[in-house]
Amino acid sequence: MLFGYHWDLTSNWTFALSILPILLHGMLVTIEATLLGFFIAAVLGLVFAVLRGSPTRLISYPVAFIVEFFRDTPLLVQLYFLYFVLPNYGILLPAFMTGAVALGIQYSAYTSEVYRAGIEAVSRGQTEASRALNLSRADTFTRIILPQAVPRIIPALGNYLISIMKDVPVLSVVTVLEMLNVAKIIGDRTFQYLIPLTMVGGLYLLLTLFASFLVRALDTRLPKRGIPLK
Amino acid sequence: MSDDTLVHFDKVTKRFGDFEVLKNLDFKVKRGEKVTIIGPSGSGKSTVLRVLMTLEPINEGVVYLDGDPLWHEKRGHELVPASEAHLRQMRKKLGMVFQQFNLFPHMTVMRNLTEAPVRVLGLSRKEAQERARELLDMVGLSDQADKFPPQLSGGQQQRVGIARALAMRPQVMLFDEPTSALDPELVGDVLKVIHRLAEEHDLTMLLVTHEMDFARRISDRVCFFDQGAIREEGPPDQIFTEPKNQRTQEFLHAVLHPEA
Numbered sequence: 088m089l090f091g092y093h094w095d096l097t098s099n100w101t102f103a104l105s106i107l108p109i110l111l112h113g114m115l116v117t118i119e120a121t122l123l124g125f126f127i128a129a130v131l132g133l134v135f136a137v138l139r140g141s142p143t144r145l146i147s148y149p150v151a152f153i154v155e156f157f158r159d160t161p162l163l164v165q166l167y168f169l170y171f172v173l174p175n176y177g178i179l180l181p182a183f184m185t186g187a188v189a190l191g192i193q194y195s196a197y198t199s200e201v202y203r204a205g206i207e208a209v210s211r212g213q214t215e216a217s218r219a220l221n222l223s224r225a226d227t228f229t230r231i232i233l234p235q236a237v238p239r240i241i242p243a244l245g246n247y248l249i250s251i252m253k254d255v256p257v258l259s260v261v262t263v264l265e266m267l268n269v270a271k272i273i274g275d276r277t278f279q280y281l282i283p284l285t286m287v288g289g290l291y292l293l294l295t296l297f298a299s300f301l302v303r304a305l306d307t308r309l310p311k312r313g314i315p316l317k
Numbered sequence: 318m319s320d321d322t323l324v325h326f327d328k329v330t331k332r333f334g335d336f337e338v339l340k341n342l343d344f345k346v347k348r349g350e351k352v353t354i355i356g357p358s359g360s361g362k363s364t365v366l367r368v369l370m371t372l373e374p375i376n377e378g379v380v381y382l383d384g385d386p387l388w389h390e391k392r393g394h395e396l397v398p399a400s401e402a403h404l405r406q407m408r409k410k411l412g413m414v415f416q417q418f419n420l421f422p423h424m425t426v427m428r429n430l431t432e433a434p435v436r437v438l439g440l441s442r443k444e445a446q447e448r449a450r451e452l453l454d455m456v457g458l459s460d461q462a463d464k465f466p467p468q469l470s471g472g473q474q475q476r477v478g479i480a481r482a483l484a485m486r487p488q489v490m491l492f493d494e495p496t497s498a499l500d501p502e503l504v505g506d507v508l509k510v511i512h513r514l515a516e517e518h519d520l521t522m523l524l525v526t527h528e529m530d531f532a533r534r535i536s537d538r539v540c541f542f543d544q545g546a547i548r549e550e551g552p553p554d555q556i557f558t559e560p561k562n563q564r565t566q567e568f569l570h571a572v573l574h575p576e577a
Contacts, residue, residue: 221409221433
């Protein structure tokens with residue numbers, strides 16, 4: 088029994104059917120971790136991209152170092168660090184939060200590069216025209232540059248959303264009950280691994296296909312009038 | 318400095334690496350004057366406009382705009398490099414039209430014309446739209462307000478560019494080769510707009526162009542630039558019919574009789 092659901096081992100089909108609600112429970116956690124992780128990555132990545140582009144080296148250099156550090160260390164190392172080391176310094180987050188933050192931090196390094204590429208793809212002329220019109224730097228960035236950069240990078244950001252989704256099982260090592268962890272527990276208790284793990288694979292496929300579909304729909308629906316996409 | 322001087326380059330040097338684009342340049346423009354800058358490419362003529370629009374900082378000398386240093390601030394008796402706040406204060410007096418138009422492609426024509434007046438001058442959206450409609454009318458594009466820039470022809474885009482700059486009510490308008498990126502048959506409409514602007518308004522205008530006939534018709538003064546300095550300047554009739562400097566003669570000959 089898990090989450091109040093009993094499994095029925097009379098046949099393969101009844102077993103599969105009986106554990107489906109349990110796996111869906113885990114899938115919900117997977118989706119939540121993905122969304123929270125992606126949200127953190129999307130926001131933090133933009134912050135990193137902006138700071139890294141700062142004309143002040145005292146800001147841009149340390150940020151570049153941090154981004155590089157996040158990108159070049161394994162997710163598992165970061166996750167262990169957050170989960171086992173931070174509590175020593177009084178920072179105690181629930182496992183789920185720790186996992187989402189680890190995903191967000193790791194992927195913020197990637198998304199910051201995506202933002203940077205998107206921002207650099209907006210022509211210099213746009214900044215110059217903004218300056219000639221005396222727009223403030225903040226207005227130039229939020230009203231002229233970013234609205235032209237974001238539509239270009241939706242596909243790249245969407246790929247990272249799917250990557251994050253596929254990295255969620257890593258969180259099982261810090262006891263997050265996401266889909267794979269749930270399947271493994273079912274296997275441990277019933278000695279039937281084939282069916283739950285196959286079902287996790289199938290559900291993952293459905294999830295990622297659905298996510299790709301959403302990203303593509305967003306990409307085609309977002310107004311791009313006049314924004315040259317390269 | 319006499320009171321009617323609006324723009325004054327005082328021994329200005331501008332370098333890109335080792336290359337001196339402007340060499341110890343002295344250059345003055347009077348209030349209301351229409352000045353055309355001609356010269357070979359790489360002579361520094363666009364740089365003059367870009368320095369004035371605060372797009373390119375200078376290395377030496379001082380640029381004055383309406384009596385105040387542009388790239389410097391006065392601190393006591395000394396001039397120190399200008400802060401962003403000072404630059405923003407100075408930019409209020411300037412407007413610029415770019416060779417590549419540089420319209421905001423994600424905004425409608427109307428929005429292109431109202432964004433800065435609303436955000437910078439603090440106009441209400443309604444006031445800004447009224448002003449924008451007048452300007453669109455002036456450049457002959459009143460029916461294009463809801464289009465996006467890429468839906469317009471190059472000539473139409475450039476006229477939007479002119480209207481957008483005028484919407485900020487500048488004292489000095491800078492035209493950086495406004496027709497160089499246009500198909501030949503679209504040049505006329507843009508020149509007509511600039512011509513009307515020159516005749517009907519007391520705007521100070523600085524124009525970098527390769528349209529010699531046009532320069533001759535609208536300018537009070539023509540400056541021939543070569544290697545970062547003014548080689549010759551004078552009324553258009555004199556420059557175009559009896560240039561004194563040999564480089565001017567060679568340049569005009571090459572431009573006006575390309576096959577000779």
